[in-house]
Amino acid sequence: MTGNREEFTVTPWEVRGEVNYERLVVEFGLTPLNKDLYERLTRLAGDTHKLLRRGVFFAHRDLDWLLDKYERGEMFYLYTGRGPSGHTHLGHMVPWFLTKWLQDRFGAKLYFQMTDDEKFLFKPELTLEKTRKYALDNALDVIALGFDPDKTKIFLDTDYIGFLYKIALQFAKKITFSTVRATFGLTESSNIGQIFFTSIQAAPAFIESIITGKNVPCLIPLAVDQDPHFRLARDVAPKLGFYKPAILHSKFLPSLSGGGKMSSSEAMSAIFTTDSPEEVRKKIWNAFTGGRPTIAEQREKGGNPDICPVFHYYAFIFEEDDRALGERRKRCLSGDLLCGECKEDLIKRVTNFLEEHQRKRERARDIVDKFLLRGEQTF
Numbered sequence: 001m002t003g004n005r006e007e008f009t010v011t012p013w014e015v016r017g018e019v020n021y022e023r024l025v026v027e028f029g030l031t032p033l034n035k036d037l038y039e040r041l042t043r044l045a046g047d048t049h050k051l052l053r054r055g056v057f058f059a060h061r062d063l064d065w066l067l068d069k070y071e072r073g074e075m076f077y078l079y080t081g082r083g084p085s086g087h088t089h090l091g092h093m094v095p096w097f098l099t100k101w102l103q104d105r106f107g108a109k110l111y112f113q114m115t116d117d118e119k120f121l122f123k124p125e126l127t128l129e130k131t132r133k134y135a136l137d138n139a140l141d142v143i144a145l146g147f148d149p150d151k152t153k154i155f156l157d158t159d160y161i162g163f164l165y166k167i168a169l170q171f172a173k174k175i176t177f178s179t180v181r182a183t184f185g186l187t188e189s190s191n192i193g194q195i196f197f198t199s200i201q202a203a204p205a206f207i208e209s210i211i212t213g214k215n216v217p218c219l220i221p222l223a224v225d226q227d228p229h230f231r232l233a234r235d236v237a238p239k240l241g242f243y244k245p246a247i248l249h250s251k252f253l254p255s256l257s258g259g260g261k262m263s264s265s266e267a268m269s270a271i272f273t274t275d276s277p278e279e280v281r282k283k284i285w286n287a288f289t290g291g292r293p294t295i296a297e298q299r300e301k302g303g304n305p306d307i308c309p310v311f312h313y314y315a316f317i318f319e320e321d322d323r324a325l326g327e328r329r330k331r332c333l334s335g336d337l338l339c340g341e342c343k344e345d346l347i348k349r350v351t352n353f354l355e356e357h358q359r360k361r362e363r364a365r366d367i368v369d370k371f372l373l374r375g376e377q378t379f
Protein backbone atom coordinates (compact mmCIF):
# COMPACT_ATOMS: atom_id res chain seq x y z
CA MET A 1 0.00 0.00 0.00
CA THR A 2 1.42 3.38 -0.98
CA GLY A 3 2.31 6.04 1.56
CA ASN A 4 0.74 3.94 4.27
CA ARG A 5 1.77 4.10 7.95
CA GLU A 6 -0.38 4.05 11.04
CA GLU A 7 -1.21 7.76 10.85
CA PHE A 8 -1.86 8.39 7.16
CA THR A 9 -2.68 6.73 3.86
CA VAL A 10 -2.36 8.19 0.36
CA THR A 11 -3.52 6.19 -2.65
CA PRO A 12 -5.51 7.33 -5.71
CA TRP A 13 -8.67 6.02 -4.00
CA GLU A 14 -8.08 6.82 -0.37
CA VAL A 15 -6.50 9.73 1.48
CA ARG A 16 -6.77 9.43 5.24
CA GLY A 17 -5.15 11.07 8.26
CA GLU A 18 -2.66 13.91 8.63
CA VAL A 19 -0.51 13.70 5.48
CA ASN A 20 3.21 14.06 6.10
CA TYR A 21 4.48 15.42 2.77
CA GLU A 22 8.16 15.10 3.63
CA ARG A 23 7.68 11.42 4.24
CA LEU A 24 5.67 11.04 1.04
CA VAL A 25 8.59 12.51 -0.90
CA VAL A 26 10.76 9.71 0.45
CA GLU A 27 8.22 6.90 0.17
CA PHE A 28 7.05 7.80 -3.35
CA GLY A 29 10.59 8.71 -4.48
CA LEU A 30 9.65 12.28 -5.50
CA THR A 31 12.06 15.19 -5.91
CA PRO A 32 11.30 18.27 -3.78
CA LEU A 33 10.65 21.39 -5.86
CA ASN A 34 13.73 23.37 -4.78
CA LYS A 35 14.49 27.08 -5.05
CA ASP A 36 16.67 26.76 -8.18
CA LEU A 37 14.04 24.89 -10.16
CA TYR A 38 11.28 27.21 -8.92
CA GLU A 39 13.34 30.21 -10.08
CA ARG A 40 14.05 28.61 -13.44
CA LEU A 41 10.35 27.91 -14.01
CA THR A 42 9.52 31.47 -12.96
CA ARG A 43 12.10 32.88 -15.39
CA LEU A 44 10.83 30.80 -18.31
CA ALA A 45 7.18 31.52 -17.52
CA GLY A 46 7.81 35.25 -17.13
CA ASP A 47 6.14 35.38 -13.71
CA THR A 48 5.17 33.17 -10.80
CA HIS A 49 2.02 31.57 -9.42
CA LYS A 50 0.99 31.63 -5.76
CA LEU A 51 0.60 27.84 -5.70
CA LEU A 52 4.29 27.53 -6.63
CA ARG A 53 5.49 30.48 -4.56
CA ARG A 54 3.80 29.18 -1.41
CA GLY A 55 5.02 25.61 -1.82
CA VAL A 56 1.55 24.12 -2.44
CA PHE A 57 3.16 22.41 -5.43
CA PHE A 58 5.96 20.87 -3.44
CA ALA A 59 7.48 18.09 -5.54
CA HIS A 60 8.07 16.91 -9.10
CA ARG A 61 9.43 14.22 -11.34
CA ASP A 62 11.71 15.31 -14.20
CA LEU A 63 10.49 18.92 -14.38
CA ASP A 64 14.15 19.95 -14.87
CA TRP A 65 14.41 17.54 -17.82
CA LEU A 66 11.19 18.95 -19.32
CA LEU A 67 12.54 22.51 -19.04
CA ASP A 68 15.84 21.43 -20.67
CA LYS A 69 13.82 20.10 -23.60
CA TYR A 70 11.72 23.28 -23.71
CA GLU A 71 14.82 25.48 -23.77
CA ARG A 72 16.13 23.42 -26.68
CA GLY A 73 12.92 24.07 -28.59
CA GLU A 74 10.97 20.87 -27.80
CA MET A 75 7.49 22.03 -26.81
CA PHE A 76 5.62 20.02 -24.18
CA TYR A 77 1.90 19.43 -23.70
CA LEU A 78 -0.16 19.27 -20.50
CA TYR A 79 -2.30 16.42 -19.27
CA THR A 80 -4.54 16.26 -16.21
CA GLY A 81 -7.96 14.89 -15.28
CA ARG A 82 -10.90 14.21 -13.03
CA GLY A 83 -12.69 11.12 -11.79
CA PRO A 84 -16.33 12.22 -12.09
CA SER A 85 -17.97 10.75 -8.99
CA GLY A 86 -19.96 13.89 -8.08
CA HIS A 87 -19.79 17.65 -8.41
CA THR A 88 -16.40 19.37 -8.55
CA HIS A 89 -15.09 20.73 -5.25
CA LEU A 90 -12.56 23.50 -4.78
CA GLY A 91 -9.78 21.00 -4.00
CA HIS A 92 -10.10 19.42 -7.45
CA MET A 93 -9.52 22.81 -9.00
CA VAL A 94 -6.13 23.34 -7.31
CA PRO A 95 -4.19 21.38 -9.98
CA TRP A 96 -6.41 22.93 -12.68
CA PHE A 97 -5.53 26.48 -11.60
CA LEU A 98 -1.85 25.72 -12.09
CA THR A 99 -2.54 23.88 -15.36
CA LYS A 100 -4.34 26.97 -16.68
CA TRP A 101 -1.43 29.19 -15.69
CA LEU A 102 1.02 26.81 -17.41
CA GLN A 103 -1.11 26.81 -20.55
CA ASP A 104 -1.23 30.62 -20.58
CA ARG A 105 2.46 31.09 -19.93
CA PHE A 106 3.83 28.40 -22.24
CA GLY A 107 1.07 28.19 -24.85
CA ALA A 108 0.83 24.44 -24.22
CA LYS A 109 -1.94 22.15 -25.45
CA LEU A 110 -3.97 20.38 -22.75
CA TYR A 111 -5.58 16.95 -22.77
CA PHE A 112 -8.11 16.58 -19.95
CA GLN A 113 -9.25 13.05 -19.09
CA MET A 114 -12.64 12.33 -17.47
CA THR A 115 -12.33 8.83 -16.03
CA ASP A 116 -16.03 7.93 -16.00
CA ASP A 117 -14.95 4.28 -16.33
CA GLU A 118 -12.78 4.52 -13.19
CA LYS A 119 -15.52 5.90 -10.99
CA PHE A 120 -17.96 3.29 -12.30
CA LEU A 121 -15.49 0.53 -11.43
CA PHE A 122 -14.46 1.84 -8.02
CA LYS A 123 -17.74 3.17 -6.61
CA PRO A 124 -20.28 0.38 -6.12
CA GLU A 125 -23.20 2.82 -6.06
CA LEU A 126 -22.41 4.56 -9.37
CA THR A 127 -23.83 3.61 -12.77
CA LEU A 128 -22.22 4.50 -16.09
CA GLU A 129 -25.10 6.91 -16.74
CA LYS A 130 -24.30 8.77 -13.53
CA THR A 131 -20.54 8.97 -14.08
CA ARG A 132 -21.21 10.24 -17.60
CA LYS A 133 -23.58 12.89 -16.27
CA TYR A 134 -21.01 14.02 -13.71
CA ALA A 135 -18.24 14.02 -16.33
CA LEU A 136 -20.23 16.39 -18.54
CA ASP A 137 -21.10 18.50 -15.51
CA ASN A 138 -17.46 18.62 -14.31
CA ALA A 139 -16.36 19.57 -17.85
CA LEU A 140 -18.29 22.83 -17.36
CA ASP A 141 -16.05 23.63 -14.37
CA VAL A 142 -12.94 22.99 -16.42
CA ILE A 143 -14.15 25.22 -19.26
CA ALA A 144 -15.29 27.92 -16.80
CA LEU A 145 -11.68 28.31 -15.67
CA GLY A 146 -10.92 29.78 -19.08
CA PHE A 147 -8.77 27.17 -20.79
CA ASP A 148 -7.96 28.09 -24.38
CA PRO A 149 -10.63 26.45 -26.61
CA ASP A 150 -8.12 26.08 -29.45
CA LYS A 151 -5.58 24.33 -27.25
CA THR A 152 -7.72 22.21 -24.92
CA LYS A 153 -9.44 18.89 -25.43
CA ILE A 154 -11.59 17.08 -22.87
CA PHE A 155 -12.63 13.46 -23.26
CA LEU A 156 -14.67 10.89 -21.39
CA ASP A 157 -12.91 7.54 -21.38
CA THR A 158 -16.04 5.72 -22.52
CA ASP A 159 -16.30 8.07 -25.55
CA TYR A 160 -12.64 8.13 -26.45
CA ILE A 161 -11.74 4.52 -25.74
CA GLY A 162 -11.27 3.78 -29.44
CA PHE A 163 -8.18 5.91 -29.42
CA LEU A 164 -7.02 5.22 -25.87
CA TYR A 165 -7.41 1.45 -25.96
CA LYS A 166 -4.52 0.83 -28.34
CA ILE A 167 -2.14 2.82 -26.11
CA ALA A 168 -3.54 1.30 -22.90
CA LEU A 169 -3.01 -2.23 -24.24
CA GLN A 170 0.67 -1.61 -24.80
CA PHE A 171 1.01 -0.62 -21.16
CA ALA A 172 -1.22 -3.37 -19.85
CA LYS A 173 1.01 -5.98 -21.47
CA LYS A 174 4.02 -4.74 -19.52
CA ILE A 175 2.40 -4.45 -16.06
CA THR A 176 1.78 -7.51 -13.91
CA PHE A 177 -1.06 -8.08 -11.48
CA SER A 178 1.41 -8.33 -8.59
CA THR A 179 2.80 -4.86 -9.42
CA VAL A 180 -0.69 -3.34 -9.58
CA ARG A 181 -1.65 -5.05 -6.35
CA ALA A 182 1.45 -3.79 -4.54
CA THR A 183 1.17 -0.25 -5.97
CA PHE A 184 -2.52 0.34 -5.36
CA GLY A 185 -3.36 -2.03 -2.53
CA LEU A 186 -5.81 -4.05 -4.65
CA THR A 187 -6.77 -7.50 -3.40
CA GLU A 188 -7.85 -10.89 -4.76
CA SER A 189 -11.44 -9.69 -4.59
CA SER A 190 -10.89 -6.45 -6.58
CA ASN A 191 -12.90 -6.48 -9.79
CA ILE A 192 -10.84 -7.06 -12.92
CA GLY A 193 -11.67 -3.62 -14.36
CA GLN A 194 -9.86 -2.06 -11.41
CA ILE A 195 -6.76 -4.09 -12.18
CA PHE A 196 -6.66 -2.89 -15.80
CA PHE A 197 -7.65 0.71 -15.10
CA THR A 198 -4.19 2.19 -14.49
CA SER A 199 -3.25 1.54 -18.13
CA ILE A 200 -6.18 3.79 -19.20
CA GLN A 201 -4.97 6.64 -16.99
CA ALA A 202 -1.44 6.17 -18.36
CA ALA A 203 -2.52 6.43 -22.01
CA PRO A 204 -2.98 10.22 -22.39
CA ALA A 205 0.60 10.76 -21.22
CA PHE A 206 1.68 9.39 -24.63
CA ILE A 207 -1.14 10.62 -26.85
CA GLU A 208 0.82 13.40 -28.58
CA SER A 209 3.72 11.06 -29.25
CA ILE A 210 1.32 8.59 -30.88
CA ILE A 211 -0.41 11.29 -32.94
CA THR A 212 2.74 13.03 -34.16
CA GLY A 213 4.82 9.87 -34.54
CA LYS A 214 7.67 11.38 -32.53
CA ASN A 215 8.28 11.71 -28.81
CA VAL A 216 6.63 14.80 -27.27
CA PRO A 217 7.33 15.74 -23.62
CA CYS A 218 4.27 15.68 -21.35
CA LEU A 219 3.75 17.52 -18.04
CA ILE A 220 1.09 16.33 -15.59
CA PRO A 221 -0.03 18.65 -12.77
CA LEU A 222 -1.90 16.67 -10.10
CA ALA A 223 -2.26 16.25 -6.35
CA VAL A 224 0.09 13.64 -4.96
CA ASP A 225 -2.60 10.93 -4.56
CA GLN A 226 -2.54 10.36 -8.36
CA ASP A 227 1.24 9.82 -8.51
CA PRO A 228 1.19 5.98 -8.25
CA HIS A 229 -0.45 5.69 -11.70
CA PHE A 230 2.36 7.62 -13.27
CA ARG A 231 5.08 5.85 -11.34
CA LEU A 232 4.01 2.71 -13.19
CA ALA A 233 3.57 4.57 -16.48
CA ARG A 234 7.07 6.02 -16.13
CA ASP A 235 8.56 2.57 -15.49
CA VAL A 236 7.01 1.18 -18.65
CA ALA A 237 7.46 4.20 -20.97
CA PRO A 238 11.10 3.61 -21.98
CA LYS A 239 10.36 -0.07 -22.69
CA LEU A 240 7.89 1.14 -25.32
CA GLY A 241 10.22 3.84 -26.65
CA PHE A 242 8.35 6.80 -25.09
CA TYR A 243 9.62 9.67 -22.95
CA LYS A 244 8.63 9.39 -19.29
CA PRO A 245 5.98 12.00 -18.43
CA ALA A 246 7.09 14.79 -16.06
CA ILE A 247 4.90 15.42 -13.01
CA LEU A 248 4.19 18.37 -10.70
CA HIS A 249 2.73 17.40 -7.33
CA SER A 250 0.35 19.46 -5.21
CA LYS A 251 -0.56 19.13 -1.56
CA PHE A 252 -4.23 18.72 -0.64
CA LEU A 253 -6.59 21.54 0.15
CA PRO A 254 -7.62 20.22 3.58
CA SER A 255 -11.06 19.12 4.67
CA LEU A 256 -13.17 21.82 6.31
CA SER A 257 -14.00 19.28 9.00
CA GLY A 258 -10.30 19.01 9.90
CA GLY A 259 -7.66 16.38 9.01
CA GLY A 260 -6.75 14.99 5.61
CA LYS A 261 -8.15 15.75 2.18
CA MET A 262 -11.63 17.07 1.52
CA SER A 263 -13.95 14.40 0.27
CA SER A 264 -16.75 14.35 -2.29
CA SER A 265 -18.68 11.88 -0.17
CA GLU A 266 -18.67 14.07 2.97
CA ALA A 267 -20.65 17.16 1.95
CA MET A 268 -19.62 19.35 4.90
CA SER A 269 -15.90 18.72 4.32
CA ALA A 270 -15.78 20.48 0.97
CA ILE A 271 -17.22 23.40 -0.96
CA PHE A 272 -18.61 22.33 -4.30
CA THR A 273 -18.73 24.64 -7.32
CA THR A 274 -22.51 24.22 -7.38
CA ASP A 275 -23.05 25.23 -3.72
CA SER A 276 -25.45 28.06 -2.90
CA PRO A 277 -24.37 31.07 -0.77
CA GLU A 278 -26.34 29.53 2.15
CA GLU A 279 -24.43 26.25 1.85
CA VAL A 280 -21.11 28.10 1.68
CA ARG A 281 -22.00 30.08 4.80
CA LYS A 282 -23.07 26.97 6.70
CA LYS A 283 -19.98 24.97 5.75
CA ILE A 284 -17.50 27.71 6.60
CA TRP A 285 -19.24 28.58 9.87
CA ASN A 286 -19.12 24.92 10.90
CA ALA A 287 -15.49 24.46 9.83
CA PHE A 288 -12.79 23.21 12.13
CA THR A 289 -10.18 25.96 12.78
CA GLY A 290 -6.86 26.48 14.51
CA GLY A 291 -8.65 28.63 17.12
CA ARG A 292 -8.84 28.14 20.88
CA PRO A 293 -11.90 26.95 22.81
CA THR A 294 -12.67 30.44 24.21
CA ILE A 295 -12.22 33.98 22.93
CA ALA A 296 -10.29 34.90 26.08
CA GLU A 297 -7.84 32.07 25.53
CA GLN A 298 -7.45 32.94 21.86
CA ARG A 299 -6.78 36.61 22.68
CA GLU A 300 -4.14 35.50 25.15
CA LYS A 301 -2.43 32.62 23.30
CA GLY A 302 -3.33 33.22 19.64
CA GLY A 303 -4.57 30.71 17.05
CA ASN A 304 -2.70 28.16 14.94
CA PRO A 305 -3.00 28.93 11.19
CA ASP A 306 -0.87 25.92 10.22
CA ILE A 307 -3.56 23.44 11.21
CA CYS A 308 -6.48 25.64 10.13
CA PRO A 309 -8.42 24.74 6.94
CA VAL A 310 -9.82 28.28 6.80
CA PHE A 311 -6.30 29.72 6.61
CA HIS A 312 -5.38 27.13 3.95
CA TYR A 313 -8.32 28.30 1.83
CA TYR A 314 -6.77 31.77 1.79
CA ALA A 315 -3.27 30.45 1.09
CA PHE A 316 -4.28 28.06 -1.72
CA ILE A 317 -6.96 30.10 -3.49
CA PHE A 318 -8.50 33.17 -1.90
CA GLU A 319 -5.60 35.52 -1.11
CA GLU A 320 -3.42 36.67 -4.00
CA ASP A 321 -1.38 39.14 -1.99
CA ASP A 322 1.53 37.59 -0.05
CA ARG A 323 1.75 40.57 2.28
CA ALA A 324 -1.94 40.35 3.18
CA LEU A 325 -1.59 36.61 3.77
CA GLY A 326 1.43 37.20 6.04
CA GLU A 327 -0.49 39.85 7.92
CA ARG A 328 -3.47 37.49 8.41
CA ARG A 329 -1.13 34.83 9.74
CA LYS A 330 0.54 37.25 12.13
CA ARG A 331 -2.79 38.57 13.42
CA CYS A 332 -4.03 34.98 13.96
CA LEU A 333 -0.87 33.98 15.83
CA SER A 334 -1.03 37.04 18.06
CA GLY A 335 -4.69 36.58 19.02
CA ASP A 336 -5.71 39.82 17.31
CA LEU A 337 -7.71 38.04 14.58
CA LEU A 338 -10.54 35.83 15.83
CA CYS A 339 -12.00 32.93 13.87
CA GLY A 340 -15.38 34.62 13.39
CA GLU A 341 -13.87 37.56 11.49
CA CYS A 342 -11.61 35.28 9.46
CA LYS A 343 -14.53 33.00 8.51
CA GLU A 344 -16.82 35.92 7.64
CA ASP A 345 -14.22 37.34 5.26
CA LEU A 346 -13.70 33.91 3.64
CA ILE A 347 -17.47 33.44 3.19
CA LYS A 348 -17.54 36.71 1.19
CA ARG A 349 -14.60 35.71 -1.00
CA VAL A 350 -15.87 32.19 -1.68
CA THR A 351 -19.38 33.44 -2.42
CA ASN A 352 -18.09 36.06 -4.87
CA PHE A 353 -15.86 33.53 -6.58
CA LEU A 354 -18.69 31.00 -6.92
CA GLU A 355 -21.17 33.56 -8.19
CA GLU A 356 -18.81 34.42 -11.04
CA HIS A 357 -17.80 30.77 -11.58
CA GLN A 358 -21.43 29.61 -11.74
CA ARG A 359 -22.13 32.25 -14.40
CA LYS A 360 -19.16 31.02 -16.43
CA ARG A 361 -20.30 27.39 -15.94
CA GLU A 362 -23.66 28.25 -17.48
CA ARG A 363 -22.01 29.95 -20.44
CA ALA A 364 -19.76 26.90 -20.89
CA ARG A 365 -22.82 24.82 -21.85
CA ASP A 366 -22.85 26.61 -25.22
CA ILE A 367 -19.27 25.74 -26.06
CA VAL A 368 -18.69 22.37 -24.39
CA ASP A 369 -18.97 20.51 -27.71
CA LYS A 370 -15.97 22.38 -29.07
CA PHE A 371 -13.85 20.90 -26.27
CA LEU A 372 -15.01 17.29 -26.39
CA LEU A 373 -13.11 14.54 -28.22
CA ARG A 374 -14.97 11.41 -29.32
CA GLY A 375 -14.25 8.24 -31.28
CA GLU A 376 -10.81 8.57 -32.82
CA GLN A 377 -10.76 12.37 -33.15
CA THR A 378 -7.59 14.29 -32.34
CA PHE A 379 -6.89 18.01 -32.07
Ligand code: TYM
Pocket residue numbers: 012079080081082083084091092093094095113114115118201220221222223224225226250251252253254261262
Ligand atom coordinates in the same frame (compact mmCIF):
# COMPACT_ATOMS: atom_id res chain seq x y z
P1 TYM B 1 -9.99 13.17 -8.78
O1 TYM B 1 -11.28 13.41 -9.45
O2 TYM B 1 -9.97 12.43 -7.50
O3 TYM B 1 -9.29 14.57 -8.54
C1 TYM B 1 -9.08 15.50 -9.59
C2 TYM B 1 -7.75 16.22 -9.33
O4 TYM B 1 -7.81 16.91 -8.10
C3 TYM B 1 -6.76 16.49 -7.23
N1 TYM B 1 -7.33 16.61 -5.88
C4 TYM B 1 -6.98 17.58 -5.02
N2 TYM B 1 -6.07 18.56 -5.12
C5 TYM B 1 -5.94 19.40 -4.06
N3 TYM B 1 -6.67 19.29 -2.94
C6 TYM B 1 -7.60 18.32 -2.79
N4 TYM B 1 -8.30 18.24 -1.67
C7 TYM B 1 -7.79 17.41 -3.88
N5 TYM B 1 -8.61 16.34 -4.09
C8 TYM B 1 -8.31 15.88 -5.32
C9 TYM B 1 -6.42 15.09 -7.70
O5 TYM B 1 -5.11 14.71 -7.35
C10 TYM B 1 -6.57 15.25 -9.20
O6 TYM B 1 -5.41 15.85 -9.75
N6 TYM B 1 -8.14 9.37 -11.53
C11 TYM B 1 -8.17 10.81 -11.38
C12 TYM B 1 -8.56 11.53 -12.67
C13 TYM B 1 -7.41 11.63 -13.64
C14 TYM B 1 -6.22 12.40 -13.45
C15 TYM B 1 -5.44 12.17 -14.62
C16 TYM B 1 -5.81 13.25 -12.43
C17 TYM B 1 -7.29 11.00 -14.84
N7 TYM B 1 -6.11 11.31 -15.44
C18 TYM B 1 -4.20 12.80 -14.77
C19 TYM B 1 -4.57 13.88 -12.58
C20 TYM B 1 -3.78 13.64 -13.74
C21 TYM B 1 -9.15 11.19 -10.28
O7 TYM B 1 -10.00 10.43 -9.89
O8 TYM B 1 -8.98 12.49 -9.82
